Amino acid sequence: MRKVVSSGQPTIKEIAKRLNISVSTVSRALHDHHSIGLRTKARVQQLAAELGYERNQTAIFFQQGKTFTIGILLPELSEAFFSSAISGIEDTAYSNNYTVLLGQSHDDEAREKQIIQSMKQHRVDGCIVSIGKNTRNYEHFEMLRQAKIPVVFFDRIPDLPNIHSVSCNLESGTVQAVDFLLKKGHRVIGMINGPEQLVASKERAAGYMRALHKHRLKYDPELIVSADLTAAGTAEAMKQLLSLKRKVTAVVTFNDYVAMDAVQYALKQKLEINKDITFVSYANTPVSSYTAYPPAASVEQFPYEQGQAATNMLLSILNGDHDFNDYQQLIMESQLVLHT
Amino acid sequence: MRKVVSSGQPTIKEIAKRLNISVSTVSRALHDHHSIGLRTKARVQQLAAELGYERNQTAIFFQQGKTFTIGILLPELSEAFFSSAISGIEDTAYSNNYTVLLGQSHDDEAREKQIIQSMKQHRVDGCIVSIGKNTRNYEHFEMLRQAKIPVVFFDRIPDLPNIHSVSCNLESGTVQAVDFLLKKGHRVIGMINGPEQLVASKERAAGYMRALHKHRLKYDPELIVSADLTAAGTAEAMKQLLSLKRKVTAVVTFNDYVAMDAVQYALKQKLEINKDITFVSYANTPVSSYTAYPPAASVEQFPYEQGQAATNMLLSILNGDHDFNDYQQLIMESQLVLHT
DNA sequence: TTGTAAGCGTTATCAT
DNA sequence: ATGATAACGCTTACAA
Numbered sequence: 001m002r003k004v005v006s007s008g009q010p011t012i013k014e015i016a017k018r019l020n021i022s023v024s025t026v027s028r029a030l031h032d033h034h035s036i037g038l039r040t041k042a043r044v045q046q047l048a049a050e051l052g053y054e055r056n057q058t059a060i061f062f063q064q065g066k067t068f069t070i071g072i073l074l075p076e077l078s079e080a081f082f083s084s085a086i087s088g089i090e091d092t093a094y095s096n097n098y099t100v101l102l103g104q105s106h107d108d109e110a111r112e113k114q115i116i117q118s119m120k121q122h123r124v125d126g127c128i129v130s131i132g133k134n135t136r137n138y139e140h141f142e143m144l145r146q147a148k149i150p151v152v153f154f155d156r157i158p159d160l161p162n163i164h165s166v167s168c169n170l171e172s173g174t175v176q177a178v179d180f181l182l183k184k185g186h187r188v189i190g191m192i193n194g195p196e197q198l199v200a201s202k203e204r205a206a207g208y209m210r211a212l213h214k215h216r217l218k219y220d221p222e223l224i225v226s227a228d229l230t231a232a233g234t235a236e237a238m239k240q241l242l243s244l245k246r247k248v249t250a251v252v253t254f255n256d257y258v259a260m261d262a263v264q265y266a267l268k269q270k271l272e273i274n275k276d277i278t279f280v281s282y283a284n285t286p287v288s289s290y291t292a293y294p295p296a297a298s299v300e301q302f303p304y305e306q307g308q309a310a311t312n313m314l315l316s317i318l319n320g321d322h323d324f325n326d327y328q329q330l331i332m333e334s335q336l337v338l339h340t
Numbered sequence: 341m342r343k344v345v346s347s348g349q350p351t352i353k354e355i356a357k358r359l360n361i362s363v364s365t366v367s368r369a370l371h372d373h374h375s376i377g378l379r380t381k382a383r384v385q386q387l388a389a390e391l392g393y394e395r396n397q398t399a400i401f402f403q404q405g406k407t408f409t410i411g412i413l414l415p416e417l418s419e420a421f422f423s424s425a426i427s428g429i430e431d432t433a434y435s436n437n438y439t440v441l442l443g444q445s446h447d448d449e450a451r452e453k454q455i456i457q458s459m460k461q462h463r464v465d466g467c468i469v470s471i472g473k474n475t476r477n478y479e480h481f482e483m484l485r486q487a488k489i490p491v492v493f494f495d496r497i498p499d500l501p502n503i504h505s506v507s508c509n510l511e512s513g514t515v516q517a518v519d520f521l522l523k524k525g526h527r528v529i530g531m532i533n534g535p536e537q538l539v540a541s542k543e544r545a546a547g548y549m550r551a552l553h554k555h556r557l558k559y560d561p562e563l564i565v566s567a568d569l570t571a572a573g574t575a576e577a578m579k580q581l582l583s584l585k586r587k588v589t590a591v592v593t594f595n596d597y598v599a600m601d602a603v604q605y606a607l608k609q610k611l612e613i614n615k616d617i618t619f620v621s622y623a624n625t626p627v628s629s630y631t632a633y634p635p636a637a638s639v640e641q642f643p644y645e646q647g648q649a650a651t652n653m654l655l656s657i658l659n660g661d662h663d664f665n666d667y668q669q670l671i672m673e674s675q676l677v678l679h680t
Numbered sequence: 681t682t683g684t685a686a687g688c689g690t691t692a693t694c695a696t
Numbered sequence: 697a698t699g700a701t702a703a704c705g706c707t708t709a710c711a712a
Contacts, residue, residue, distance in 0.1 A: 024683065040682085056704090060707080094458070377698085398688095403691060403703085
């Protein structure tokens with residue numbers, strides 16, 4: 001038979017042959033097994049070092065039915081929020097001897113499915129997922145469930161029963177944000193919200209309404225518009241808000257990118273930022289502090305910490321600390337940060 | 341013996357048993373092998389579909405001695421340059437049926453080594469690497485070479501003989517940048533350069549000098565300062581430049597982050613941007629267009645394309661299109677982009 | 681303390 | 697056109 005593998009890497013078989021002992025002895029010696037004599041252990045370990053032996057992980061993965069790899073699916077790494085989140089994930093994974101398989105959906109549902117399929121084939125032990133903003137159909141995650149591959153959703157979580165998730169509750173932060181604007185005297189506050197199926201959008205809307213209610217103000221549905229998070233969509237949303245009879249003097253935007261786009265639109269309309277109109281946003285990016293007109297305040301969503309938490313949750317599931325069907329929802333609290 | 345694997349996933353063995361045929365027949369039927377009868381083929385494929393059979397990649401990886409996985413090591417995903425590069429890498433890898441194992445060094449040499457070690461153990465087929473800015477010792481890459489795992493370096497490439505690399509030559513872009521400033525009438529042009537061991541730093545310096553030489557101007561060594569790319573280091577560098585006898589009216593900064601930090605420092609010194617002092621930078625980030633004082637021009641480095649090119653190079657090595665020892669250096673040309 | 685052998689899922693060689 | 701079987705590297709139950 002033709003030898004397919006020719007990496008030339010030494011194996012335990014090789015070591016066993018040279019030392020005239022059995023492979024199992026070598027295996028155990030390499031694992032510091034107590035039943036192995038000190039002399040043999042030493043001989044084995046020395047020869048292994050000499051030969052530059054390195055265990056063949058692919059063999060172990062195969063044999064154990066485990067890959068110590070977790071798949072990460074998220075929309076867009078170029079968004080600061082996600083690149084920060086992935087750092088939290090990666091740091092936690094690596095320090096637990098897991099590696100990280102990456103896939104970006106670019107908010108494309110078809111690609112999302114393809115990536116999940118690929119991760120499933122690669123037999124990742126589990127997945128951490130933030131869904132695309134256009135994803136409506138969840139059958140690919142259903143497939144993972146059937147394959148018994150646990151999934152922890154984070155940040156952009158689907159509105160589905162029985163899932164593990166880590167998210168940041170935006171309602172509290174939004175209440176703080178609207179509170180802040182009301183206290184500064186704003187009475188007509190617009191909101192550029194995201195796609196309605198996102199839980200996060202619902203939370204923002206809820207926070208907005210709760211804050212108004214607290215102040216015994218009436219909620220005007222026209223003041224909340226759903227946008228698609230593109231620059232064009234944001235411009236459209238701003239146009240809508242600015243065309244209302246009541247003059248909007250402040251806007252809560254879906255995230256810092258939307259805020260920046262909204263600022264650009266406002267400037268085109270000759271509005272003076274922080275005078276004619278004030279923006280409050282959600283802190284997806286540290287660079288906003290460098291911009292000409294950063295939002296007056298931002299709701300911090302703790303991406304790094306969410307990444308850590310999601311990974312820890314997944315690891316605890318993989319370690320069997322929890323029943324597979326004991327679905328957990330970890331909700332962190334968002335918090336308003338003033339940009340002085 | 342205790343059964344370790346209990347994933348319950350159907351195997352070809354299972355299919356063979358149910359159909360009373362041999363595993364090899366099943367394997368071949370699943371691969372559309374020509375020697376298999378149409379009937380058997382159909383029966384096998386149908387049952388496979390029914391059972392939701394999915395090939396066990398870990399077994400194949402093991403058996404083939406190949407993982408169809410490439411390791412990516414880079415300093416920091418939160419830098420827009422790298423997140424853009426990784427998109428180029430990932431897109432190219434996925435469309436060639438490779439997956440991507442991620443590791444961030446955070447510019448820490450020890451961590452870099454640890455990640456390389458881990459990737460080696462995971463038996464990645466090859467690596468794409470951008471080294472940390474403090475990395476002085478390259479023995480971990482030497483280990484990869486010995487393990488016959490090909491590496492393609494990109495962007496931040498080590499100054500080493502016999503490596504595969506993709507990079508963007510900054511000299512040409514830098515010449516254009518300094519030209520641009522000279523034509524605008526600047527005569528005392530500073531440069532905040534990066535750590536001296538980086539090839540990119542050398543190219544910047546060379547471009548700077550070449551442009552001066554072209555205009556028959558004398559090169560003043562005090563005008564180029566090496567910084568460590570932190571905000572503090574940049575402030576220090578600016579301080580040095582501004583304290584010179586000859587008044588610096590323009591500065592070429594190492595990248596957009598350095599530019600933003602330099603702008604902050606200049607503002608603190610009550611300098612008016614684009615009047616008292618003009619900045620030209622290297623285009624690492626799209627957000628710079630949102631900032632209050634974007635650099636007057638930027639040298640574009642084409643991160644996405646570099647990522648694509650690096651991946652294609654690695655894949656061609658893996659496909660055996662090239663001799664392992666036929667080292668290739670692909671150099672793309674940088675280009676100045678004016679920010680009107 | 682050490683050895684023997686089965687088994688993980690797949691592919692490929694050699695028979696039939 | 698199909699089957700039997702070895703081999704990939706490693707772990708582990710069981711035997712000695």
